[in-house]
Amino acid sequence: VKYGRAIVVGSGIAGLTSARVLSDHFDHVTLLDSDEIPKSADVRSGAAQSRHLHTLLPGGLDILSDLFPNLENALDKQGGMTAGPSGWYALTSHGKTYRISRFQPTPNSDPDRPNKTRIQTRPLLELCIRQQVEALPNVDVIYQAKAGHIETQSNQVTGVSLQGIQKALKADLVVDASGRASKSLEWLKQMSGDLPEESAVNCDFAYCSALFRPKNISAFTDVGFLISSAREGDYTKRGGSLARVEDGLWQVTLAGRLGDYPPRDLNGFLDYIGTLPVSKMSELLENAELVSGPSQYLFPKSIVRHYERLTSFPEGLLPIGDTICQLNPGYGQGMSVSCRQAMELDSLLRTRRKTEAPLEGLWRDYLPCAFEQTRGPWVFAALMDFSKKGTTGDFPDSEAEGIRKLKILNKRADKGDTEAASLVDSIFDLRLPFSALDDVLV
């Protein structure tokens, strides 16, 4: 027997994935978004990050491919790229490396676990997932519908009111996937509930992105590359990427931190590229013309909200995705974290339904599981960010033992230990949770 009605607030990657998962467990799911959602792969205001590089790591791709078996096909048809094992790499002054966290000069070509990453614009990824969610028979989507207050009866959430519409939508479960706007905090205040503590890493990070059309499409035939920041000199806070995306375009995303932001004017943008430690991007862009941008996105800090520490919480409300954890985008993890959280929800609902258990207390089981999925990405992002002088905030001291193991394993991987490399990579790629290190003796 399925549960009654669920509402998902926000139709970004976390919301779309949640709606798909909930459609297996609820008779009826309503997915809301405040945006007018474009019918084509266009940027929309509620997901302003869509102008910037969005890589889908193997862990997120595994989950999305299971939930949406036609997804990769749809992406391929519309010009999305599959990178791997050799098409996506970082360039450093030492040469090519296939791992962000260590120098690995050759691609990982383990046939059982190919290091497969998907590259496309974020609007295309969203469109391809959205079309499959919209086709689900028990999912209704309402766009230009901004969630306002939460409806409650004592500590039970009973629905959501929409701004400008008098009648509230009723639900047995409301999943908050409203991203950085985070309705949950507002709703907890509305219900006089405790607010979660926050950890933050002040990475002071900025992206600036533009689309270019190459004059000769075969000038670059790999999928894309990152240029890692220089280890020394005047420009240690700069990096960038070039990725082949739909319509034969190149998406160039520059990244800078701690005040050294990439400029928004084209000349400044190109000059910035000229200061990167490898000249490949500059050389390619000499024969390409600007199509759109440059557009900037400032990301002052990574935040994780410790919902898992709360001892009381409204029944019938669950946060997911960026409402819980916003990670420095430079490591490409956020969408995959959302997918892993959605799978935690799936597994908890599956277990409850087996014994016809009610939804009561679901938050108590779910919030720690959702947090668990943020631990690995949070540690990776923090280790990278704190390696840059000037980063401040909450170093993940409580993860000291895992970090110790990770560092040892990374060193072993550097020396060619394939087992150690596979474990570190699987955690970084979000195929395994951070707790996979618990049983490792090093």
Ligand SMILES: Cc1cc2nc3c(=O)[nH]c(=O)nc-3n(C[C@H](O)[C@H](O)[C@H](O)COP(=O)(O)OP(=O)(O)OC[C@H]3O[C@@H](n4cnc5c(N)ncnc54)[C@H](O)[C@@H]3O)c2cc1C
């Ligand atoms: C610049 C940048 C680059 C990134 N690059 C990557 C990457 O390469 N790889 C990766 O995995 N992740 C990346 N991320 C992270 C990724 O975008 C998010 O982590 C991921 O999409 C999950 O977000 P979400 O669905 O929780 O929120 P969002 O994608 O922000 O979606 C929230 C949705 O809620 C809607 N909404 C907000 N308020 C309301 C309301 N009141 N009522 C109804 N709807 C509402 C919004 O319109 C929006 O559609 C990047 C992030 C940024 C900022």
